[in-house]
Amino acid sequence: MQLSYRVRSGDTLYKIAKRWEIPVESLISANLLSSPYTIYVGQRLSIPSGAEGLIAYFSSRGGHDDLWLFNPRTGANRPLTNGLGASFSTPVWSPDSRRIAFAGKNGVVYVVGVTTGSLAGIDQLDEGEGGVLDWSPDGRKLAYTKRDRILIYDVATHEAHSIQRPGATDVQWFPDGARLLFQAPDASGISQLYRIRTDGTGQQQITRNTEGPLHNVRLSPDGAFALYTTPGVSISIIHTVELATGRVYEVKGGPLAKNYFPEWSPDSMHIAYSATAFEEGRGYYSQIRTVGRRGDNDRVRAVSDCFATPVSWSPNGRKIAYLSGCTEQDFADEMWVVDLRHPEPIRWLDGIRITALQWSPSADVERPEKITYFSPVYKIRLLYPSHWHRVNDERYEGPDGFFQVSAISAEADLGQVCRGEAFHPLRPYGSQPRIIKARVSGQEACFILPSKDQPAEMKGQSALIARYPRPVVIGGTVYPYFILWADRGHIAGLSSTLAFVP
Template sequence: MLYQSILGVIALYIYTVERGDTLFLIARRFRTTVDLIVAANRLPDPNRLLVGEKLLIPVLGPIRVKVQPSDSLWAISQRFDVSIEVLATANIIRPPYTIFPNQVLVIPIVLPQGMGCIAWVSNRTGRPDIYVRTPQDQRARRITFNLALESSVPAWSPNGNLIAFIGRGNALWIVDPRTLNAVRLIENLQIFTHFDWSPNSTAIAFSRREIVPAIITIEIATGQTQFITEGTEVNYLPDGRRILFESSRTGLSQLYIINADGTGLRQVTRNTEGGVIQSVVLSSDGSRAAYTFPGVSISMVKIVDLATREEFETPAGPLGRDFNPVWSLNGLYLAYNASTEEGPAGLRGIIRVVDANGTFVQDLTDTACFGDQLTWGPNSTRVLYSNCLMVHPQLSVVGFTGLPIQITSLGGNENPDWTSVNCPPV
């Protein structure tokens, strides 16, 4: 029986080698070929597998394309986001990879099904830009042109119409993925500036780090800015009239809530230790916030109830360096990237899931890139992340059941965001 992916169909799996495994047994289990597994993983010695080693498993599927007169194997590999080596192996084509018009090629990936639209940063053309695609379509659409940075973190507006990111000129940009129209809102920010969309998608709040960090809002339509207060790590509450943020105005890093007009300041956390609250994220109903503390060398994820001010600790990862918490859309789960030393390339991340009280639920995978961004899918059952199994990070999906699935192959791909709104047509 074929392994079924968490997205409902067969795909490119990430498999962990177990004791007694051989490539032949793994290939037979997944109904694929040894040659395809070797090509996907560039194995130096196919006869030597290590227990715990991660392998990419391409599975031959029903996707077939007829070669057009202008096609090349490289062009088809780019179109379907699969390496030319894997595509050639699947079709028994050897260098120089000659193909002919009307030849039928099999694509060695069955596209996963899923709702919504994914945005992320990719350097597949040699420099970083923002791309979008649906989970079930391997074809990615480039929507910016020489505007993004390697550090850009695209963020969908709540209505799914626009994407904001920090890009060229250290500026805050917005882009319409349908028209490809990009607008520079404000310049001279730090490349890791934290920002947040207003619930009605008409404004963005961000922190400008000067001598004293300032929280500012900017209207999308007019570009009008408004200073709110001193602080960082800004998040709109669901009513759009209040803002959650971090400030060290009393000497210690704390979370506060303030009205969007700068009135009604209220302290939320009761921190008594040195350090800095970072990576603040708000649950969809605005009842709880998660954040990391106290720094980078030691970083724990904490949760605070905004009404009662009660705080909850989460189980630390193996190294006590946990990053980038993100709430599921239904508010039931919090996922974060817990660092681990496991892996031939050094540090990797465990995707750890806890409930709203910080109680451990499940470790989904240990294949995440160290400290990288995560995002939940619209149905709150799976997480999109970047794996670092090869030279370049690749987008992957993992859920509470099933194996992780890699969904990109070309260049480096990371910092994803996932909206429930459908993608524009390619």
């Protein structure tokens, strides 16, 4: 049953404030209730919300950690990867919202094309490295740190250069694209913020910190301020730094001095963050708060039942997405959004483990034509139409076609294997299938195309058989050959994107 409140009186305000555990005075002072509207309590969003852009998030909804996209306008979800994420992975959008970078399984840094479905692994980080990936303003380069170096990688030319800087972390681009911000220890070993040119010259120290380490460094979109948390995890206080003057401002924060995941608003004027709180009988939970960049006007906007939650601003800066649904400090299984103009948090997703999220910078993001499929079992990757859906780990299909993958264990040569599949006693390809020799992804291969008398229930099934560069072992059995089944209209296109992976 849908529950709703019609906001008309102070009495209703108190009911809403109690329901969402938001101080009623903050609702009134924020002037959020200047006109009547309806608040929907605890309901999943069932109609388009008017929200812009897409939300990238990591979830194990497909059985393993992967990158997914959620469309707030339609409620649609789709995966961008298959088996490549990790529990620590965080999506990082390029400024034009065309690509997403993340550090995934085994520390590999990936770049995913949102509209093309392309996927590239560009580097591998050591354990504990790569806390921050940051795109250049033109969306062409990535900056990150690895082994006491600042790395700058050009995703167009696949060229990289490095700046030697021991202890550097949290590297980020200034809006001019010519300078970088980063954290590193000074000569006394104390954590400081620095700026440096992308060619490694002109290093300048920004802060004069004399206390604890600086974490979660974030440069404001306009390049005028930076923020950080200090000194650690058990106590985490947010500070901002006005870069022109070096003046530092402290954010008072939540009741327990546990303030996490601070993020700048798109206009650089506010910060959203998660502040841990505690109540007898309820335990730990978190407040979703916003504050001005000089520590002013700190307000509670919503609450989450997680100890802490990442937060992300909508492209227009009017909404904040966050996670909830934690039980006993486990991972979240809900995604919520709060509109800063109205006190009605709305649940968008539930029932799936979610570990990280980030809203796209652009409001308009095109739907990709193709999506990457990756199988860690069969050691292959290919692109398939984005409107097809997953049937199981090996099969995807849509109204206009399908594909399925497997492997063949045989000691025979490729020609014999192709003939054995083509002329199977059950005649899945009809009585006179054609076998065409080919090379796919640099490997010896063959296509099997059906004859006209193929049974209609086979839906035009065709096949590609290719020799693996190195036989794969699955369940203790050695498989020298890979096989792809697909409808005749898509077999060639799918095969052209096939790649064998280690």
